């Protein structure tokens with residue numbers, strides 16, 4: 001409890017709280033879906049699109065989905081920011097845009113340091129063993145072999161993969177979806193990130209693992225950067241985040257302290 005209070009003081013009382021890590025400025029993200037008009041993704045449809053190049057999107061059968069509409073916010077070092085909202089409201093799109101994976105239609109995203117996106121679909125190699133994936137995943141995040149060696153056991157223990165036998169030396173395809181998601185989270189959480197974005201990772205895994213993950217998110221937040229968490233689980237958001245952005249139909253509907261925003265959101269969803 002005392003720790004928590006200290007934590008809050010760090011957030012509000014020191015210069016640390018004032019270092020911006022992510023700035024979104026009137027950000028708009030638009031997806032373009034090919035073949036939406038004909039419903040065909042065939043070679044002839046592709047050819048006719050090429051022939052019609054130069055004419056406008058509508059004529060070429062390209063449909064636009066305006067997924068994020070004019071979102072602006074500033075996130076600071078030491079914050080854990082929850083993203084909530086109905087299905088299709090733009091949460092994952094916003095995360096992917098912050099990670100630099102989607103171009104902005106207009107507006108901008110500025111990030112301090114290297115943002116890392118951890119999704120339940122983060123790519124690990126199914127045919128390789130858990131062990132190889134820990135090493136590759138670590139290298140992909142920019143850790144040195146030495147650092148990976150040092151943290152290897154910690155990662156395996158955290159994932160709990162070996163609790164029911166020696167699974168870490170088996171290919172990932174033999175893991176249940178929960179086990180695979182736990183390993184992904186454990187690999188990503190082994191590094192101290194400038195900006196760490198987690199998409200629904202806590203929804204997978206059992207309650208025990210969720211608790212461990214929440215604890216790690218609190219540590220990451222204390223140690224260095226900013227954590228973004230997308231979740232439909234209001235309790236996970238309450239337990240880990242100090243601030244919440246609520247998106248609805250691509251627009252930022254509310255931005256504020258966790259309790260206040262979740263209260264309004266629950267009113268909205270009728271819970």
Ligand SMILES: Nc1ncnc2c1ncn2[C@@H]1O[C@H](COP(=O)(O)OP(=O)(O)OP(=O)(O)O)[C@@H](O)[C@H]1O
Pocket residue numbers: 031032033065066067085086087088089090091092093094
């Ligand atoms: N690759 C894509 N191509 C075209 N449209 C997309 C694509 N991905 C998402 N969209 C659309 O963008 C909008 C926002 O989707 P997004 O996945 O960001 O929502 P979300 O809030 O994360 O939803 P959920 O809670 O269901 O995960 C939706 O209308 C969706 O249909």
